[in-house]
Amino acid sequence: MNDATLTRGQRWLRALAGEAGTCGTPSSSPVAHVDAQLAGDLARFIAVVPDAENRFARARENVVGLEQGWLLARAVREVIESDAASERRRPIVAIVDVKSQAYGYREEMLGIHLACAAAVDAYACARQAGHPVVALIVGPAMSGAFLAHGYQANRILALDAPGTMVHAMGKDAAARVTRRSVEALDALGETITPMSYSLSAIAKLGLLDRLIDNVDADSPNDEQIARVRQALIEAVASARQGPRDLSHRLASDAAKTTRAASIDVRRRIAEQWNAC
Amino acid sequence: MTSQLTSPPPFIARESFIEMTARERARALLDKGSFRELAGPFDHHTSPWLPLQGIVCQADDGVVIARGTIDGEPAVVAAIESAFQGGSIGEVAGSKIAAALELALRDCENGHPVRPLIVFETGGVRLQEANLGLAVIAEIQSAIVALRQHVPVVGIVAGMVGCFGGMSLAAALCSRLIMTRQGRLGMNGPEVIEQEAGVDELDASDRRLVWQLIGGAQRVATGFADALVDDDASAIATAVHSAFARGVPSAHRSQQVDAYLARLAQIDPQSVTPESMRTVLRACADDGSTAETQS
Numbered sequence: 362m363n364d365a366t367l368t369r370g371q372r373w374l375r376a377l378a379g380e381a382g383t384c385g386t387p388s389s390s391p392v393a394h395v396d397a398q399l400a401g402d403l404a405r406f407i408a409v410v411p412d413a414e415n416r417f418a419r420a421r422e423n424v425v426g427l428e429q430g431w432l433l434a435r436a437v438r439e440v441i442e443s444d445a446a447s448e449r450r451r452p453i454v455a456i457v458d459v460k461s462q463a464y465g466y467r468e469e470m471l472g473i474h475l476a477c478a479a480a481v482d483a484y485a486c487a488r489q490a491g492h493p494v495v496a497l498i499v500g501p502a503m504s505g506a507f508l509a510h511g512y513q514a515n516r517i518l519a520l521d522a523p524g525t526m527v528h529a530m531g532k533d534a535a536a537r538v539t540r541r542s543v544e545a546l547d548a549l550g551e552t553i554t555p556m557s558y559s560l561s562a563i564a565k566l567g568l569l570d571r572l573i574d575n576v577d578a579d580s581p582n583d584e585q586i587a588r589v590r591q592a593l594i595e596a597v598a599s600a601r602q603g604p605r606d607l608s609h610r611l612a613s614d615a616a617k618t619t620r621a622a623s624i625d626v627r628r629r630i631a632e633q634w635n636a637c
Numbered sequence: 638m639t640s641q642l643t644s645p646p647p648f649i650a651r652e653s654f655i656e657m658t659a660r661e662r663a664r665a666l667l668d669k670g671s672f673r674e675l676a677g678p679f680d681h682h683t684s685p686w687l688p689l690q691g692i693v694c695q696a697d698d699g700v701v702i703a704r705g706t707i708d709g710e711p712a713v714v715a716a717i718e719s720a721f722q723g724g725s726i727g728e729v730a731g732s733k734i735a736a737a738l739e740l741a742l743r744d745c746e747n748g749h750p751v752r753p754l755i756v757f758e759t760g761g762v763r764l765q766e767a768n769l770g771l772a773v774i775a776e777i778q779s780a781i782v783a784l785r786q787h788v789p790v791v792g793i794v795a796g797m798v799g800c801f802g803g804m805s806l807a808a809a810l811c812s813r814l815i816m817t818r819q820g821r822l823g824m825n826g827p828e829v830i831e832q833e834a835g836v837d838e839l840d841a842s843d844r845r846l847v848w849q850l851i852g853g854a855q856r857v858a859t860g861f862a863d864a865l866v867d868d869d870a871s872a873i874a875t876a877v878h879s880a881f882a883r884g885v886p887s888a889h890r891s892q893q894v895d896a897y898l899a900r901l902a903q904i905d906p907q908s909v910t911p912e913s914m915r916t917v918l919r920a921c922a923d924d925g926s927t928a929e930t931q932s
Binding site: 419467485512513 | 673675676680682684685686689690700704728729731733735736737739740750761762764765766767768769770771773774775776778779780782783802803804806807808809810822823824825827829830832833834837839850851859861888890892894895897899901904909911913914918923
């Protein structure tokens with residue numbers, strides 16, 4: 362495949378783990394995964410990639426459709442099953458470059474909600490079983506696609522580069538739905554942190570463990586790739602020390618400020634849980 | 638049910654569940670007299686983000702959390718109120734659901750099972766709290782996956798809003814799903830698909846088509862939900878009792894990866910219709926049991 366046509370997900374998968382298809386899935390699969398060394402571990406790197414010939418016409422780009430959801434689940438569950446008997450659980454790295462879930466008539470009919478849930482389930486099970494799960498955001502991490510591929514991770518890292526973003530809805534659609542211009546939407550994000558599309562805002566919400574700057578997301582050099590790899594190694598080590606649930610996301614100083622309401626209502630429900 | 642009537646008698650004393658508020662629904666599903674609300678309206682946990690956008694808050698942020706018993710067993714109900722912001726999930730609303738599930742998990746791990754029940758009525762993420770809505774939905778999903786190893790997590794999609802967006806994934810993670818014919822379950826609402834993919838892909842104004850696609854009857858017939866129940870509070874409560882009594886499924890729907898990939902491979906995307914897919918996906922849910930219809 363011509364280098365210029367690679368998506369960021371494919372490019373970073375190749376940069377960090379090598380060629381998909383040689384030791385991973387066939388190159389025609391919309392979910393590419395490669396097992397490669399990461400410090401002392403054989404980690405599994407997973408990316409959703411374009412699949413021009415996919416049977417489902419609405420799911421030919423780097424989006425999460427029916428096959429993608431179930432194949433993500435399979436790629437993750439293979440690791441869980443292969444490590445079931447061993448004490449040390451291998452890391453799983455989700456390379457996140459997903460534009461959206463697939464929007465289509467057939468997708469709804471055939472249960473895309475369940476396909477995406479299967480991916481959520483697999484990633485959550487892996488984390489709960491002690492696999493360090495790290496999401497590396499190299500492109501868009503949008504809505505249901507990010508829920509299915511990345512949001513169940515112990516640790517979330519992102520490149521601070523143009524084109525990386527996290528949001529519940531694409532900017533154009535969100536502008537239409539809320540009857541605002543794209544510019545007005547951006548302005549709103551400045552004052553209302555959860556409305557922002559920027560990764561620095563995500564960091565302020567305590568949802569991002571590390572923002573990696575000075576990286577060319579489209580054509581990284583060797584030094585940049587090495588820095589990202591080092592960040593992954595540190596995230597894996599930190600995940601191994603931390604809790605297996607998502608409570609870590611509420612523990613940072615950032616979260617204590619911006620997610621005070623989340624923490625406060627949890628405390629209240631815990632206080633009232635047992636009748637006095 | 639000890640006797641099956643061929644058709645329900647007209648004007649039978651039936652109480653619509655769909656027409657109830659979230660609080661009434663939670664009360665109707667718990668054993669009589671056992672309802673106790675947590676973080677209720679008088680505790681005043683409201684959205685910190687809506688006032689910044691000139692939107693009036695609601696004192697419970699649209700979610701009712703209630704402890705009580707179901708069939709005499711300790712339980713917790715999380716019921717979403719569709720009348721506030723379309724049942725959308727904001728930071729506080731979603732954190733309430735996550736907290737209830739996380740505390741149920743803690744009790745289960747300590748050997749004190751709690752029956753978790755979620756009444757879905759939601760379009761998904763509340764767009765005014767976008768990224769926090771998405772974040773709390775991920776937290777809810779994580780809690781469901783952990784909790785259902787100990788107890789079945791039961792969900793209800795009664796209507797009229799239905800269950801969409803990230804919360805449709807949460808519903809799909811439940812051990813058992815109860816739906817009415819008026820309930821709809823899908824990831825992308827028909828209007829969103831029409832907007833994203835064009836009217837040729839899906840005409841959202843074609844109500845018959847939409848219900849054939851994602852309505853409760855179709856979802857139960859194709860194994861995406863487990864029980865089809867009439868819009869009657871006592872029939873729904875009976876279905877809830879039966880769902881808990883059946884215990885944790887041997888394999889949850891969302892774990893059956895190879896089986897679903899195999900079924901998907903049998904589908905021809907060009908010719909598949911709601912009718913033809915029934916033969917491929919019929920009643921292949923949890924532990925091989927067939928879907929129930931209760932009235």
